[in-house]
Amino acid sequence: MAEAKTLLISMLLSLLLLLLLTISIEEVQCLQHKAVYSVKKLQWRKLSHTLKCHPQKSRRDKGSLTLEMKHCDYCSEKTQTWDKVIRNRLISDNSRVHYLQAKIKKQVPGKMVYSTKDEIPLYSGVKLLTLNYIITLQLGKRNMTVLVDTGSDLTWVQCDPCKLCYSQQDPILNPGLSRSYKSVACNSSSCQSLEGATGFAGVCGADQKNSCNYVVNYGDGSYTRGELGRERLYVGKTYVKDFVFGCGRNNKGLFGGASGILGLGRINLSLISQTYKKFDGVFSYCLPSTEVDSSGSLTFGRDASVYxxxxxxxxxxxxxxxxxxxxxxxxxxxxxxxxxxxxxxxxxxxxxxxxxxxxxxxxxxxxxxxxxxxxxxxxxxxxxxxxxxxxxxxxxxxxxxxxxxxxxxxxxxxxxxxxxxxxxxxxxxxxxxxxxxxxxxxxxxxxxxxxxxxxxxxxxxxxxxxxxxxxxxxxxxxxxx
Incomplete structure (x- = not known):
């Protein structure tokens, strides 16, 4: 009887030891997948605002081009309360998500009558009142600060003369002052590609040049309308001849102080498609935080040695x-x-x-x-x-x-x-x-x-x-x- 009792106690102690050992192992495993962080270091800093976007830098490394990239708030001259800024970011973001879901499901309306390698600096766009990212390109001889968007194909910027333009930091592009600018005809293959790139078919304008008009509507009520044009594009120091883009004459929305949007989508009129022979269809980015002085990079080309x-x-x-x-x-x-x-x-x-x-x-x-x-x-x-x-x-x-x-x-x-x-x-x-x-x-x-x-x-x-x-x-x- 005593031996049985002793054996029972021994078994219970063994089970308790095993249980404690298991809990200890689980705690150790849990600690291996946790880390202590300073709340102060995780916090966003309140932003000071500049009056002008400074062009982001570019460089060539081992045959690749790198563009400096920043958060788009880097360029905003508007001052808002902290609460309003961060709430507006989420409101705008939610509108974009609804737009993307509709576009994926083909619910966006259709027709409307109407191998070199390169890398670029990428910035956080916090000062443009949106959480997108910006880089600087050159169209003709003008620096353009544009939002980087993998969910868009068509690249566009605001153009003079402008019927309706929102406030931007860079001077608005005036194609009439450029000898290299050309209108895109409405019977061209580029015009015919608009429906696949934007969801809206291109239409012939009323001018004598029979130019191709475009329209892009975004989920938050933002839009751009204008005509397609061709212009010299400089991605860093890489030259792209006759780059097709949207010259926006009527633009409205939450684009902050950016000049427009850079389309990095997969098809048709995107920068990736138009520069396929130069960059071999490869690009990469490293997105910085929302700190104003932080910057990342946007890289074009297959050479990974520059990462x-x-x-x-x-x-x-x-x-x-x-x-x-x-x-x-x-x-x-x-x-x-x-x-x-x-x-x-x-x-x-x-x-x-x-x-x-x-x-x-x-x-x-x-x-x-x-x-x-x-x-x-x-x-x-x-x-x-x-x-x-x-x-x-x-x-x-x-x-x-x-x-x-x-x-x-x-x-x-x-x-x-x-x-x-x-x-x-x-x-x-x-x-x-x-x-x-x-x-x-x-x-x-x-x-x-x-x-x-x-x-x-x-x-x-x-x-x-x-x-x-x-x-x-x-x-x-x-x-x-």
Whole structure:
């Protein structure tokens, strides 16, 4: 009897020891997938405003051209309250997401009657009142600061004479002063390509030159209308003859102080298509943070030796559509938080859009809810805060100097794992850190297409190879220098 009791006690002690050992291992594993970060260093700095955009730099390295890239707020001369600025960013971003979903589903209206390698500096666009990114190009002899957009094909800038133009930092382009500018005829192949590039067919203008008129409508009510033109384009020091672009005579919307948009889409009139022979259909970027003095780079060409990535580039294939598509679709197979894999039926949808113009990543409800649940489980103990606009997972971190943040990883087809930089995890709704939100949001339904936004692309080298139809990821501390 005594021996049996002793054996029972010994077994219980062994089980308790095993349980404690298991918990200890789990805690160690959890700590391996967490890191302590200073709240002050994660906060956005309030922006001072300049009166003029300074042209971003460019350089040639080993046959590649690099353009300096900044956040577009770098150029805004308008002064707004902090609350208004950061709320407007999310309102505009939500409008873009609705526009993209409609365009993907072919719901945007159709017709309307009416191998050299190069690299460029890339800047954060914070001072242009939007979270897109800007670079400087030269059309004719004019410097143009333009928003970089992988979700657009047509490149356009505002032109004089202008019936309606928003305020921009650079002088408006006047094609009448350029000997190299030419109008594009409405019976040309470029004009016929407009419908695929913009969703609207080109139409003949009323002028004697029979020029090709275009229109592009965006989801937030923004638009540009004008005629197609051809002009000398200088990408850094690389010359592109007869570049087809939109000369906007009637423009309205939330483009901040930028001159227009640079289209980096996959088809028709995009810069990538028009320079395919020069750049071999390859470009990459490294997006900087929203700090005014931070800069990244936009690189054209296949030479990867100019990158400053700290990890090897891992490639996942693009998902091809039955029809030609502007967009870059990838197969997002999963997320992991703190090393814990997220399970959700939404990963079976098969395609996710990666987009430089969307700010906050959008996930289908089943994926977002599973990710949110696991994040709250691991980021426990911190006081919650009210939801903010589209962001519903918020905390009050004003009393903390440091926070323990679990890692966030995206998993793509071909066993590609991408570590999301900590700067892409939290959106500071209040500058005193009393309302800090997880920088991810849910879509309204399972049949919508998930989007990887630029907030979660920070400090990554992302390579788009349209020739091989794949996208590569590597970690890189984004800096032009």
């Amino acid at each position: 400053k990535n700290s990890t090897p580039i891992s490639y996942t294939k693009m998902i091809s559509n039955p029809e030609p598509s502007t967009f870059y679709f990838l197969n997002l197979t999963g997320f992991s938080i703190g090393g814990v894999a997220i399970q959700a039926p939404g990963f079976a949808t098969g395609r996710t859009l990666i987009d430089s113009g969307t700010v906050i990543s959008r996930l289908v409800p089943s994926v977002y809810n599973a990710l949110k649940t696991e994040f709250l489980k691991q980021f426990s103990g911190y006081p919650t805060a009210p939801s903010y606009s589209i962001l519903d997972t918020c905390f009050n971190l004003s009393a903390y100097e440091n926070v323990n943040i679990p890692t966030l990883n995206m998993h793509f087809e071909d066993t590609v794992k991408v570590n999301v930089d900590v700067l892409g995890m939290f959106y500071f709704a209040k500058d005193d850190a009393s309302q800090v939100c997880l920088a991810l949001a849910s879509l309204s339904s399972e049949d919508e297409v998930g989007i990887i936004g630029n907030f979660q692309q920070r400090n990554l080298r992302i390579v788009y190879d349209t020739k091989k139809s794949n996208v590569g990821f590597a970690e890189e501390a984004c800096s032009y220098t």
